[in-house]
Each structure stands twice: as C-alpha cells, then as structure tokens.
Amino acid sequence: MxxxxxxxxxxxxxxxxxxxxxxxxxQACAVCSRFRLPPREHCPDCHAAAPLWRPLDRRGxxxxxxxxxxxxxxxxxxxxxxxxxxxxxxxxxxxxxxxGNLAPAIPVDQxxxxxxxxxxxxWAGARLPSFILED
Numbered sequence: 001m002x003x004x005x006x007x008x009x010x011x012x013x014x015x016x017x018x019x020x021x022x023x024x025x026x027q028a029c030a031v032c033s034r035f036r037l038p039p040r041e042h043c044p045d046c047h048a049a050a051p052l053w054r055p056l057d058r059r060g061x062x063x064x065x066x067x068x069x070x071x072x073x074x075x076x077x078x079x080x081x082x083x084x085x086x087x088x089x090x091x092x093x094x095x096x097x098x099x100g101n102l103a104p105a106i107p108v109d110q111x112x113x114x115x116x117x118x119x120x121x122x123w124a125g126a127r128l129p130s131f132i133l134e135d
Contacts, residue, residue, distance in 0.1 A: 006126040011039040014053050019127045022120045024056045026089070026096045035095035057090040058118040059134070065102060065111040075124030081105070085131050087116055100129040 008016045011027075018025040028035045029043035030050035042049050064086040071077040085102035088094055101121065102111060116131040 006124075006128070011041065011051075015039060016126070018053070019120060019129065022127065024058055024089075024118050024129065025053045026056045026092060028052050028054050035092040037096050037098075056092065056096060056118075060087040060089040060098075060116055060118065060131070062086070062102065062111045062114045062116060062131070063088050063097060065108045067105065067108060073124065079123075083108075083111070085111060085116070087118070087131055089118070098129050100131055102131045102133070104133065106133070 006016055015025055015027070026035050026037065027039040028051075029046060029048055030052040031048035032043060032046040034043065034045045035054075036044060039051065041051060043051075062085045066084050068082045068084060069080060071080050071082075076082060079101075083102045083105040084099055087098050087100070089096040089098060098118075101123075102116065115134040117134055119130050119132055120127045121130040
C-alpha cells in the first residue's frame, strides 16, 4: 500500500499517538532504565517485561545523513531530493537514534555532527519527526 507513511504495531502505537500531538517519546525499561529502539515488550538488556514511555529531549546530533534521489514511497515523490538524517537524541545514552527529514538540506559531509532540534511534519497522512539545523 503506497501513500501511508506509518503502519503502527502494538509496540509502536504509543509513539505514533504521541507524535500525532507533536510530542516526542521513547521507550525505556522500568527496571533498568535503558532506552530501546525499536520499542518492544521485553528489555534487550535485563529481559524485563516492563516497557515505560518517557518524554525525550527535542535536541540531538546528526550521526549520519543521506540524500534520496528516488522516492521510497509514492507519497514522498514530490519531496525528492530529500535529505534524511540519523539523529542521536540527547539524554538517551546513544540508544535513541531517529531518522527523519533534515532542513535545510546541506551537503552530507557538512551535516554530520551538527546539532538539530526535533520538530514534527505532516507527511503522507502521519506526523513524522523531522529535524531543523540549530547552528
């Protein structure tokens, strides 16, 4: 099915519901406090079945980036070329690395290490995390 950006499952539904109201959350373990992505019922570190959703900082650092020249889904065809960044979210010990559009688009080698703010944008019928350069 094209034109649908998000297909939540029971483990990720809370994230997408929060994103719909421009809230950034991440799943952590209620026992050992480690963040995890993707969200799942059992902690990969201590194996507890105690998922807990926490609000996340809305800042991060670009760890990687790529410019798409072909749409991965027809719903994104009008956005090509599209810069996608891998962003490590502050305060998560490197455990929460989200992907999303980076604006303004800059050369990939200049994006790595840059500080960004998290925002949300409506794309293909869903609110998706996006990133704006801070400096």
